[in-house]
Amino acid sequence: MTTTPDPLDSFDRQILDIVQRDNQRKAEAIAQQVGLSASAVQRRLKRLRAQGVIRAEVAVLDRQAVGPSVTLIAGIEIDRDNYPALAAFRAWAAREDAIQQVYYVTGTTDLVAVVMARDMAAYDALCERLMTDIPQIRRINTQVVIDAIKVGLQVPV
Template sequence: MSDTPVTFDEIDRRILNALQTDASQNNSELAQNVHVSAPTCLRRVKHLTQSGVIERQVAIVAPHLVGARLTAIVEITLDVQAAERMAEFEQVVASEAAVLQCYRVSPGPDFVLIVQVADMPAYHALAHRLFTSLANVRNVKSYFSTFRSKFETRIAV
């Protein structure tokens, strides 16, 4: 897979929009919903997957129903921003299940993390594991969600 944007037509757009709404559709249902034949649909989905446009298909779980009631948005600033030190930090947070997303950002902090945990004691334990025990973390600023007014996974295509 490359980072070169993939060109696609209206059929591909309809397939992508339909899958972003409901990826549990079987090929026949998807083909019917986007108004193409089942073989055409299957070929198009396979191409979109192989080209990397479709990264993966997942189920989106309601966090509060599985015990993850606290969402934190965490800004991290490192002492040393050398490429290898930033990669080390990314490797550490990648292994932590509670870290749902990790972004290198600029300007401001070096990273922004989206974290989902059960409660404040769980966040405290995570913060100790990831931030206070790592020598290269200079500053941590955490924001705790009090209400989620929008959550969307769709990308406009």
């Protein structure tokens, strides 16, 4: 159950910095690094999870090890002033595992999405479904990622 998070103190911030880089690190090692007892670290982690500050703990896979895929950056344009289409896209994207990240942005596009697909045919099928399901999508401008120089999900704490 998510509750309103307590303000984060410096110990919480240090712990969060450590666990978002390696959530398998033992409480004893974290405690030694931040200057608390292992039980204090465990209590803090439990509270941070319960309050939703730590939203998920996942395995980050080696992209090469799991087989071929392509990463794409899609700039998505929606017909002007069409907020219902934006809400529909939010719900649609939440159901699509291929869509890794989406940002509502300023500029020439309305949304920027990071997409991982098995191949270009799978990406084309995704775009076709999107434009069929949400006809207010005016255009999708796609860039194919040649090399992922840095991929990270760490949040500055």
